[in-house]
Amino acid sequence: MNLISKICGAAAVALSLFGTAASAGTIEDIRARGVLRIPAILNEVPYYNKDPRSGEWQGFVIDMANDVAKSLNVKLEIVESSWANAILDVQSGKVDMAFAVTATPVRAMSVSFSAPTYYNSFVLVSSKKELDGKSWNELNDPKYTFAVDMGSAQDLITQQFLPKANVLRFKTRDEAIVAVSTGKADALVNTMLNGLVIAKRATTIGSVKVPTPVLSTPSVIALNYKADETFKSFVSAWAEYNRRIGNNQTWILKSLEPFGISLTDMPPGFGFGG
Structure with missing residues (x-):
């Protein structure tokens, strides 16, 4: 096999491998x-x-x-x-x-x-009655403290809708739950799906509350x-x-x-x- 044939053969193999990767x-x-x-x-x-x-x-x-x-x-x-x-x-x-x-x-x-x-909606999990029926706009107040797991979709929601509120950001969801359960935060911000499970598993944290307007993702x-x-x-x-x-x-x-x-x-x- 001459040099040109070897080069063409190698190119064909390379193209074949590239094609396989591209079609993954x-x-x-x-x-x-x-x-x-x-x-x-x-x-x-x-x-x-x-x-x-x-x-x-x-x-x-x-x-x-x-x-x-x-x-x-x-x-x-x-x-x-x-x-x-x-x-x-x-x-x-x-x-x-x-x-x-x-x-x-x-x-x-x-x-x-x-x-x-x-579709999932963003909710609060809290035992505080004063948060019932609140709008996101009403919750956007420095007098409220919310807990959230850092970098999550719910963290993005707090940045967009609760910029004036005090937000405690934790590495894990469990740490955020503990913050609410121990009174360091007024409520946990999470999704409906997670909120329902959290409220059942951590009975001291409170119940699910849906601020208005309902934010669905x-x-x-x-x-x-x-x-x-x-x-x-x-x-x-x-x-x-x-x-x-x-x-x-x-x-x-x-x-x-x-x-x-x-x-x-x-x-x-x-x-x-x-």
């Missing part, structure tokens, strides 16, 4: 691999929960992902991760998609979003920008179909049952379907 995130790739990969986070009920004895993962995200995998005729593979790393896992191609992602403009610069899987599936349009279209169609016919809400409510939470525990008119 296609239905064909996933079916050839035989597994759909998603990130999952330990002890993040009702999203994810891993049984320490059996090693089995549970939670509504797992139910949703299993249904996607079933549609593709592949198995589900769990990659243990964290909320902070889930987007990076999608970007790097370590996983095929990440569920329960709050669609923010900043995140949209890193990954593609599917159609909404469900779509929860989406994050996909790699390099994923092809067929795959993106399929994932959005899956999300839209299951949200509209109520499957996604059913999976969410199933994951809330162990905490004694049902639709009757939610504020009037609230639903995860948007």
